[in-house]
Amino acid sequence: MNTSQLQALNASQAAALLTRRELKSEDLVRACLERITEREGDIHAFAQLDPDAALSTARALDAGPVRGLLHGLPMGIKDLFDTADFDTTYGSSVYAGYRPRTDASPVALCRxxxxxxxxxTVSTEFAYFTPGPTRNPHNTAHTPGGSSSGSAAAVADHMLPLALGTQTAGSIIRPAAYCGVVxxxxxxxxxxxxxxxxxSPTMDIVGGFGRSVRDVGLLGAVLTGDTRLSGWSALSASDSPRIGFFQTPSWPQADTxxxxxxxxxxxxxxxxxxxxxxxxxxxNFADLIQLQKDVMTFEMARALSHxxxxxxxxxxxxxNSLLDDGMAMTGASHAANLSTVADWRQRIDALFENHDVLLTPSTTGIAPEGTATGDPLFCRSWSILGLPSVHLPFTTGKNGLPVGLQLVGRFGQDHHLLAAAHWVHEHLKG
Amino acid sequence: MNTSQLQALNASQAAALLTRRELKSEDLVRACLERITEREGDIHAFAQLDPDAALSTARALDAGPVRGLLHGLPMGIKDLFDTADFDTTYGSSVYAGYRPRTDASPVALCRxxxxxxxxxTVSTEFAYFTPGPTRNPHNTAHTPGGSSSGSAAAVADHMLPLALGTQTAGSIIRPAAYCGVVxxxxxxxxxxxxxxxxxSPTMDIVGGFGRSVRDVGLLGAVLTGDTRLSGWSALSASDSPRIGFFQTPSWPQADTxxxxxxxxxxxxxxxxxxxxxxxxxxxNFADLIQLQKDVMTFEMARALSHxxxxxxxxxxxxxNSLLDDGMAMTGASHAANLSTVADWRQRIDALFENHDVLLTPSTTGIAPEGTATGDPLFCRSWSILGLPSVHLPFTTGKNGLPVGLQLVGRFGQDHHLLAAAHWVHEHLKG
Incomplete structure (x- = not known):
């Protein structure tokens, strides 16, 4: 096949070809590496790269049996995940040159x-707000969002079909929105x-980026061990999802x-x-914003004690300011907040009696100009509630930058969310 | 003061003396080190020791201002916690010689x-059932329990006044019971x-061991950032706790x-x-045992993927058998189990309308003979429910080995639990 545009294949398209041995992992990896060579000087998506090791792994996979759902797919790993064969800095100079002994579980599962x-891929400093060097591939004067900056930018720019990220406030959905990926x-x-x-163990969650809902379904199936996340069938018109339109109390912050x-x-x-x-x-839904901030602030101050x-x-x-704020908060207030969170997680389930999924904003607008990574406002509630969510890009705003919306699912019903998201995305892309 | 028996001071007694500068940390550390020298050949509580560094730290603390609630107190750290100045093996030869870059958060907070x-201190292999070399200080032919084997044994044997542990199934309460500590x-x-x-992030929790309820209250206050855990007053007869006696459906497994x-x-x-x-x-309370096993098995297989x-x-x-079992379980069943767990955590709260604390067994009996670390049966439900609990030693059984019972508190009400546990313990010790 024509290998000149392989890097533009979606992960799910590439996975199908790779599994049928109609595409070599080595060729796909090479195409991605060429794209990276061409673009990395502008985008700065990577904290570290190892082209030779990737090509060698790809050749071994091409020569062996099909390993699993991600067989032969090039991936990027947010630099918040430990890796035994790459330095791991968590986006901070504190960890310059640090080489963990072990791959983080999600990395080991993907491999x-x-x-x-x-x-x-570049993470902001400890996945908080201080940005790394990554730029938005649609306009390098704008932020890619954070904290999973490099993962979102690399997937958007066809450097990679798939990448791992994490979210505590809005670190997957926001950069996905700003970069126009799923x-x-x-x-x-x-x-x-x-x-x-x-x-913030109360909210930290691993997920990732692709260029279609099926892409992130593949990744999700591997991460959760639930094959239903990649195994759903496209919904027909007659079984379209029940969609709740939910602007949320933060709606006045949504721009034109x-x-x-x-x-x-x-x-x-x-x-x-x-x-x-x-x-x-x-x-009291609006209270969730402050609740999310308080729990995150308290927990980050302890988690980053060393x-x-x-x-x-x-x-x-x-x-430092966040950590100081967190250490000034009392464990008594944290305990009370944890109870409030538990109550909310039960209460919110009632919404899904009437709606299969909720449509809601992902961000307040397009990726802002400059390096500041933007506002996770519309993500905080879903992070503290622990509900699954997907960002769907489908249009553009000012300066031609991507805009989309978020679909939120019922707890544990990630496969239903993805099937609904695919249906919604197909209709919104027109 | 007479320094010949300093190692027998409870953590809270020693802390009071240290804070008033009536006791030098160096003397206390030296007394503990002497006890360790005397006994470690029989007990094998330690994976690694650094007497010189400890003495040097103690001298620096003696020369400086009072740092906090644990000022000058010698501590042991279960070898499941990362430490920047000690190797960290997680109880496995896989990590022989591994030196992390950073102290785990609880270690940093204690320091x-x-x-x-x-x-x-010695942990079983990855805090599962394969034992380390530690023996029960009351009778070295018997297990100290696991997985926090070394921490419980060292505190019981007056090698240390305080030590950190973790529990996923029964890894704090069980060794505390077998070794006769709190x-x-x-x-x-x-x-x-x-x-x-x-x-198993659904259940993993950090706690520890002392020789009195006030000891673990000091530690708990530092770990949770909630000063109420060390700040409670002894309850009087007129405000004795409402105690629920709860044998649980596992009661037939409790021995004489x-x-x-x-x-x-x-x-x-x-x-x-x-x-x-x-x-x-x-x-359906009895279902919690299998639920705890299933969630732990699924999650450990993923967590230990590398x-x-x-x-x-x-x-x-x-x-390996556990990990194989876990990988054979579906993510769909795990998602369903997580929902069941969330429901249970809400439901169980109703018990505390009528009882402030629940009295319930800690173990099926005394520490078994041999090296197998015993059965966490009576701990599993409280682990999956995420409720705070305390083991209280107060009597002896066969072979003079320690026996006690467990007190379980309402979620987030750890300070009330500790105040009640102190009251109960005082009455049971007679």
Missing amino acids: EAGAVVLGK GFKPSLGRVSSGGVKSL DVQRAWEQATRVLSAQAKDCQDVITPE ERIHHRVRLSTPL | EAGAVVLGK GFKPSLGRVSSGGVKSL DVQRAWEQATRVLSAQAKDCQDVITPE ERIHHRVRLSTPL
């Missing part, structure tokens, strides 16, 4: 399923986070680009889906 | 509060586990030693506490 790790955050607790730098995307999406879906309704906002105590001068001012 | 880390497992989610080897301890405790408490009632067993894939020959047969 077991046949993935070829090309390199580590981002998937599974239900809390479904993916082992062993060997992933711990920030998001408003236009919303109008377009709700118009199309209302015409095509058999059941679309506005969501009745649960009482760095806080021994490396303060090497941490950014915003991070 | 920040003034603790002097004497060494790493073990404390805080509410799930209250203690950061960053840098602690991840096994536990039955005798139960009869003694319920007789004493019924006479002294103003409100003692038998707990009405929640419907070891499972790359180091199978260096893992024990029981561990």
